Amino acid sequence: MRVFMLGWEFPPYISGGLGTACHGLTKAMDELGLDVTFVLPKPLDENASGHVKILSPRQCKQTQTYRNPDQIHEVERNDDFTHTTFHEIPSLLQPYITPEYYQQKIETIVRERTVDYIREAGGETAVDEWYQMIADIDIEPTGAGQYGGDMYTEAHRYAASAVRLAMQEDFDVIHAHDWMTYPAAIAVASVTGKPLVVHVHSTEFDRSGEHVNQMIYNIENRGMHAANKIIAVSDLTRNIIISRYGVLGEKVEVVYNGVEQNGESRMAFDHVGISNDEKIVLFLGRITMQKGPEYFLMAARKVLEKVDNVKFVIAGTGDMMHRIIEMAAQMGIGHKVLFTGFLRGKDLEKVYQMADLYVMPSVSEPFGIAPLEALNHDVPVLISKQSGVAEVLTHVLKVDFWDVNEMANKIIAVLKYPPLQLTLREHGNFEVRRLKWAGAAEKCKQIYQEMVQHV
């Protein structure tokens, strides 16, 4: 079974759960012996912190053999993959960005690239080539409201490249992760006639509430209807797909995410500037409407009415960051709320080790891998009932995101009663060990097999 997989981010350079999920899933598929060709949009900005880029030499070496003139890189990774090949297509695609940010980003990239390019190559020919490149990137000086057009172009550039690549590959099924890859997936499917699975990790309704971006909704809708099968990450998401996108229930299967076991055990801390008798409640995720950071703050204020030796750590960035910082100040709890920015690697390990409780107050969370990682690091978790992961976890605390009173009640209980924390940690860590990617990969394989038989 050969799988042509279209994704948009991959560790170590990720901005959210999607990259983690793609990594875990493909790794498990690899172990199952499925041949996966993984196609990624490669962002041009190599200094960016929040998304895929050319993988660093230590972890993989680039073969430098361009598969076609359109600069599709075949990337060789020397870590755990044996049946998987990676292709990166230059593109500006990034998950989780706003129109304004997107516009600004393109301009920066173009500017920086120009300078670098001229410096490296030197001479007039380089300038000519650069102009050519600008034309390729196809940016018109646009005002607000043109964002859709730009994204659309980008998605189609990715699609065109993916089709060109697909023509040279041999595979049985196409598997596409989330809306940015759907145009490419539809194009590949129509050119090759192979069955298509779209994997829905989140929908526009999760990200934007009722204020959906019509263009994104349309792409999602088209992708779901073009697909032979849809994989939803939870029943919650499955219900949205059925009710909001008008897809038949029989077409949608639920495959829960897993978690990779890599948590380190907790250590004593006295070197991190927060005293040991001070408790830490952690929010870790993008600071956006979807993740419910304001409910976290409202609960924090209530907690501080009863408990004093506690700090609330908000780890992540996002478009609501400034609003949330201001909100904390207005509530008069600014000194109790710490913002760390986006964390990864050692810093991430450290913040998990310090935390007494991880809180995910998401307004709408299709799945939510982060709580699994917290459990993996021996941190008890409190999650909103409006999350897919609540369907698979039992040894956690659950609360409706809007019920800040109850959220505070439970946070206080964890801080106040060590036996609660102990029991949650023990059982939670045990439970999370059972949620493996292998199970998810196995289920995907079954879905592929059914589809191939049908076609």
Next chain:
Amino acid sequence: MASVCFYFQVHQPFRLRHYTVFDHTPRYFDEFKNASICRKVASKCYLPSNRLLLEVIRRYEGQFKIAYSITGVVLEQFQKYCPEVMSTFDALAETGCVEFLGETYHHSLSFLYSHSEFIEQINQHTELIRKLYGQTPRVFRNTELIYSNALAETIEKTGRFDAIIAEGADHVLGHRNSNFVYRPSNCDRLKLLLKNYSLSDDIAFRFSNHDWPEFPLTADKFAGWVNRVNGNGQCVNLFMDYETFGEHQWEDTGIFDFMEHLPAEVLKHPDNNFMTPGELVDTYDAVDVVDVPHIISWADTERDLSAWLGNAMQSNALHEVYKIEKLIKQTQNEELLADWRRLQTSDHFYYMCTKYFADGDVHKYFNPYESPYDSYINFMNVLGNLRQRCDQSFSKNKKSLSKTS
């Protein structure tokens, strides 16, 4: 001779209402939920079962006998929420074929934590049974059949009971079986009645199980198993939750028909009869001493305390409850004492059990909480408030004292 001895456990806890750390009102119990569960179980189980057994007792004119152990907390709820259940128990008591057993009024685990509280609750229960049914309980059963040598010694020392009931666990019986009257270790007078868990569970758990090879269980088949005890035992102790009839086994499983026809089938054999626990004690001598140095119970397959004391939350909650015993009693405030005692009911700790939580099973039955963690948080918040009230009561007393002096 095989004497069939039925004892039914009747109990409902006072469930707590949702209580956050921000709540201050000193009302802890969920009136609405308790009333509706009590009425629901009454209509499905208590009322139809009582009516049926009353009829069967009358039909057999003294040959069919049964025993109940009814907790004080469920009797309070019957009086409050469904008094018609009270009158059917009255009628049963008047037949003379029904014995009432003694236990802790609050269905508590007090034996494990406080000797004085344990004795007080037994006395409270004995008084209530005497007042309601004109009987003084002479056979004792501890909450969830929790039992050990130490418990038997304590009960013998009260001088008020002739026998005690326990689970007929294989590991304490060894090669022996539960169909005899025994004596607990270190006891001179007290007798020990052991539950025949195999035949009891055939009715209580397996009756409607289609995968069970013996399904369907009929009255004559069951009577045949009872007959087999003849020659290798004196009694068949069938101890079970009363909610077996109509609630655990729904009416449409045929459980009521089974009970209606069982006496006739059992009595077909001339050597069989029905006895209450007290009659067993009067009729049969203890044949051997059973040594139970470690605590046993009738719960789950483990037959131990792990359903109430299996994790850190449970042991912490229990410890915290009994830690304030002195404080509560010093206040001499009846309301505080009553609230504190209702918090001792074992169900509160059972709800905190994490043992089979992920699998979803019998432990979820009637559990008012979404998770064991929620139940612990709720319980600890209530206990925190109760403690505060104790402290306030003291400072008030001090103030009034200083005013008078």
